[in-house]
Amino acid sequence: MSTRTMQAHPSGEHEAAAAVAHGQSGMPMALVGMLLFIASEVMFFGGLFATYFNARAGFAGTWGPPEGGHIDLPLAAVLTAILVASSFTMQFGVWAIRRGDTGKLKLWTGITLGLGVLFLAGQLYDYTELGFGLSDGVFSTVFYTLTGFHGAHVFGGAIGLTVVLARALRGQFSRRNHVAVEAVSMYWHFVDVVWIALFLIIYFLQ
Amino acid sequence: MATTTLEPRAGSYHRSWVLDWLTTVDHKKIGILYIVNSFLFFFAAGFLALLIRSELAVPGVQFLDQNTYNQAFTMHGTIMIFLFVVPVLAGFGNYIVPLQLGAPDMAFPRINALSFWLLPLGGLLIFSGYLFGGAAAEGWTGYAPLTSDRFSPGVGTDLWIIGLALVGTASIMGAINFIATIFKMRAPGMTLMRMPIFVWTILVTATLILLATPVLTAGLIALFIDRNYGGSFFDPAVGGNPILWQHIFWFFGHPEVYIVILPAMGVVSEILPVFSRKPLFGYKAFVFATVAIGLLSFSVWAHHMFTTGTVFLPFFSFMTALIAIPTGIKMFNWLGTLWRGKLILATPMLFSLGFLSMFLIGGISGVMLASPPIDFHVQDTYFVVAHLHYVFFGGSVFGVFAATYYWFPKMTGRKLNEPLGKIHFWIHFIGFNLAFFPMHQLGLSGMPRRIGDYSPDAGWTILNMVSTVGAFMIAVSIIPFLINVVATLINGEPAGDDPWEGNTLEWATTSPPPPHNFDRLPPIHSERPLFFLTHGHGHAVERPEDLVEEEIVDEKPGDVERRPKDLV
Numbered sequence: 001m002s003t004r005t006m007q008a009h010p011s012g013e014h015e016a017a018a019a020v021a022h023g024q025s026g027m028p029m030a031l032v033g034m035l036l037f038i039a040s041e042v043m044f045f046g047g048l049f050a051t052y053f054n055a056r057a058g059f060a061g062t063w064g065p066p067e068g069g070h071i072d073l074p075l076a077a078v079l080t081a082i083l084v085a086s087s088f089t090m091q092f093g094v095w096a097i098r099r100g101d102t103g104k105l106k107l108w109t110g111i112t113l114g115l116g117v118l119f120l121a122g123q124l125y126d127y128t129e130l131g132f133g134l135s136d137g138v139f140s141t142v143f144y145t146l147t148g149f150h151g152a153h154v155f156g157g158a159i160g161l162t163v164v165l166a167r168a169l170r171g172q173f174s175r176r177n178h179v180a181v182e183a184v185s186m187y188w189h190f191v192d193v194v195w196i197a198l199f200l201i202i203y204f205l206q
Numbered sequence: 207m208a209t210t211t212l213e214p215r216a217g218s219y220h221r222s223w224v225l226d227w228l229t230t231v232d233h234k235k236i237g238i239l240y241i242v243n244s245f246l247f248f249f250a251a252g253f254l255a256l257l258i259r260s261e262l263a264v265p266g267v268q269f270l271d272q273n274t275y276n277q278a279f280t281m282h283g284t285i286m287i288f289l290f291v292v293p294v295l296a297g298f299g300n301y302i303v304p305l306q307l308g309a310p311d312m313a314f315p316r317i318n319a320l321s322f323w324l325l326p327l328g329g330l331l332i333f334s335g336y337l338f339g340g341a342a343a344e345g346w347t348g349y350a351p352l353t354s355d356r357f358s359p360g361v362g363t364d365l366w367i368i369g370l371a372l373v374g375t376a377s378i379m380g381a382i383n384f385i386a387t388i389f390k391m392r393a394p395g396m397t398l399m400r401m402p403i404f405v406w407t408i409l410v411t412a413t414l415i416l417l418a419t420p421v422l423t424a425g426l427i428a429l430f431i432d433r434n435y436g437g438s439f440f441d442p443a444v445g446g447n448p449i450l451w452q453h454i455f456w457f458f459g460h461p462e463v464y465i466v467i468l469p470a471m472g473v474v475s476e477i478l479p480v481f482s483r484k485p486l487f488g489y490k491a492f493v494f495a496t497v498a499i500g501l502l503s504f505s506v507w508a509h510h511m512f513t514t515g516t517v518f519l520p521f522f523s524f525m526t527a528l529i530a531i532p533t534g535i536k537m538f539n540w541l542g543t544l545w546r547g548k549l550i551l552a553t554p555m556l557f558s559l560g561f562l563s564m565f566l567i568g569g570i571s572g573v574m575l576a577s578p579p580i581d582f583h584v585q586d587t588y589f590v591v592a593h594l595h596y597v598f599f600g601g602s603v604f605g606v607f608a609a610t611y612y613w614f615p616k617m618t619g620r621k622l623n624e625p626l627g628k629i630h631f632w633i634h635f636i637g638f639n640l641a642f643f644p645m646h647q648l649g650l651s652g653m654p655r656r657i658g659d660y661s662p663d664a665g666w667t668i669l670n671m672v673s674t675v676g677a678f679m680i681a682v683s684i685i686p687f688l689i690n691v692v693a694t695l696i697n698g699e700p701a702g703d704d705p706w707e708g709n710t711l712e713w714a715t716t717s718p719p720p721p722h723n724f725d726r727l728p729p730i731h732s733e734r735p736l737f738f739l740t741h742g743h744g745h746a747v748e749r750p751e752d753l754v755e756e757e758i759v760d761e762k763p764g765d766v767e768r769r770p771k772d773l774v
Contacts, residue, residue: 026390029313029314029386029390032313032385032386032389032390033313033314033317033382033383033386036381036382036385036386036416037382039416039417040378040381040382040416040417040419040420041420043416043417043418043419043420043421044420044421044423044424045424046420046421046424047420047421047422047423047424047425047454047457048424048427048428050421050424050450050453050454051424051425051428051439051450051454054447054450054453055439055445055446055447055450058445058447059445060445061445133436134431134435134436134437135435135436135437135438137438137444137445138438138439138441138444138445138446139445141431141432141437141438141439141446142439145427145428145431145437145439149427
């Protein structure tokens with residue numbers, strides 16, 4: 001154990017600096033923070049999903065959009081494909097910088113950001129086409145709240161990607177030093193997984 | 207990542223005192239900011255409590271009309287819980303946890319500062335309802351449909367929602383910081399099972415905050431959408447469900463109860479061993495009991511909802527009663543620590559003993575309420591008010607004062623005056639029991655909570671008057687406390703590094719500690735590194751250096767279990 005060797009300091013005491021060195025072993029602090037943040041986000045979406053299931057379980061009548069409205073499965077399927085693809089392109093960027101390939105990092109991060117923006121644009125377009133609003137009954141409320149808050153998280157992820165891209169263009173990442181790329185990619189994958197759950201529950205679960 | 211800096215930055219260039227505190231990222235200063243801010247909110251919410259008690263002292267409407275009264279108890283509950291008890295304990299955690307771990311700071315110092323500064327902002331937003339046509343008035347639990355725009359059209363409820371969401375976000379960020387700090391910043395030798403109990407309780411508390419608070423945020427957002435954008439989460443007329451709010455609120459709210467009590471338990475578990483001159487009895491059992499309480503807390507929320515008729519009573523009743531087991535284990539930990547100890551009845555110890563006795567009463571009434579046949583009768587009566595004040599106030603707030611007297615010397619370098627502290631404790635203790643014990647009887651005789659007036663024929667008058675007298679005694683007891691704090695800051699007895707002969711690492715540095723906390727750390731072979739540094743490790747040692755060398759040679763994995771039995 002590395003800590004054991006540190007204890008054997010001649011004077012029997014540790015330099016306080018050893019404590020800092022200790023903290024920098026293992027997973028980088030920023031990734032620990034991001035994982036914990038994602039854990040809290042899981043619970044946040046857990047709460048929102050709970051409102052969906054509660055509304056659905058207690059709904060008298062047919063569950064679905066109100067009279068005159070519809071939900072657009074083909075468009076949602078395309079958006080799903082876009083977002084899932086962006087998770088792959090993100091991961092290609094991570095693998096690239098782990099090899100030290102900064103050129104590929106810029107390329108894949110740029111593509112990922114483009115796909116993310118495309119997803120958001122597609123979702124906004126979707127909203128204009130559906131024919132019902134947030135205040136048209138409980139289905140509409142949970143539909144717009146869940147997809148809307150997911151969209152807000154995609155937007156947050158896109159900001160993160162923009163920062164990563166800007167830093168990559170300034171040459172701030174290297175094989176050893178790219179914790180921000182790893183952190184943003186974790187978050188991006190999380191947002192993707194939430195969407196897959198949302199997509200399956202809203203469009204397929206009967 | 208520049209998360210920590212060892213070089214003392216202050217002094218390298220001149221900064222004004224105010225700017226220094228406004229921009230600080232030092233966990234010790236942030237901790238003090240947390241504590242001071244929390245006490246200010248404590249005094250504000252305490253003032254509201256005095257208004258409530260004055261109104262209830264005698265039957266009839268005195269000086270608060272119903273609506274003002276509703277706002278008063280809503281703000282009292284919300285502010286006390288979200289802006290006093292939780293953040294003040296987080297403040298002690300902020301100050302003490304890195305010190306007890308032997309770390310130079312928290313894991314994310316800037317996020318630490320942000321999570322503090324969101325607190326006064328959120329608190330002022332909640333309070334600002336008073337300036338915009340009335341604060342929120344639905345009770346701190348904000349039950350639907352009372353909170354709907356139909357029944358509470360005022361902007362006060364929206365400010366309450368936004369403020370709570372901000373405070374919740376702040377505590378989530380704080381929780382991430384605590385967990386990262388505890389897992390990543392421990393000094394060499396500080397294994398998990400050598401961490402001070404206070405750190406353990408903060409770890410479990412932070413985990414509960416991390417997992418429970420986002421659910422409340424989701425509920426608050428749903429409520430905000432209902433109120434402002436025509437949503438129908440909680441509106442049964444269009445397919446919504448008002449009971450859903452209760453599920454969401456209590457899924458957060460019951461872990462919240464442990465968020466409030468666990469750090470106070472940690473404080474008491476630090477103080478009792480020091481003032482009994484013994485190690486904590488059953489360290490491991492205490493750790494596992496803390497973790498067990500944390501786990502169980504997510505499966506008991508619906509015991510707040512027995513009378514809704516929508517929850518499975520046997521399950522939630524059984525799970526709730528189960529929590530009495532780890533809590534009971536802790537009671538034995540504390541009693542076993544006191545047993546045949548050399549008790550020193552200084553003020554921190556008095557408040558800790560106050561915690562034990564008052565929390566026991568609150569725990570017993572809690573087990574009573576876990577039983578549906580009793581709960582159906584006393585739901586929404588003053589019995590519940592009595593119970594929650596015995597755990598929140600008799601438990602957590604006694605713990606807060608114990609922590610204040612215990613760690614004040616570390617934070618300021620000066621010891622609070624003991625006679626004044628004892629005067630504070632006894633007025634506080636007697637006042638507390640006068641204020642809240644009669645509420646048990648009031649509840650059993652049918653007095654509902656959250657009423658601003660009652661009939662003179664109900665037979666509740668005398669007990670209400672007693673309760674009001676008690677409330678004012680609590681307020682009076684704060685006067686010697688404040689005098690004590692101010693006088694000590696001006697001209698208090700210097701404390702030295704280790705005034706109580708403590709066990710844990712915060713006493714191994716100066717009072718107050720330097721910006722980087724430690725120049726040197728003692729070797730850590732147990733949860734009481736400082737005790738073993740000053741007293742040896744259970745066998746005769748001439749010089750500390752011998753101790754250290756010997757320990758490195760024969761340390762075994764189970765070393766933490768060895769106790770200096772012959773020293774006790």
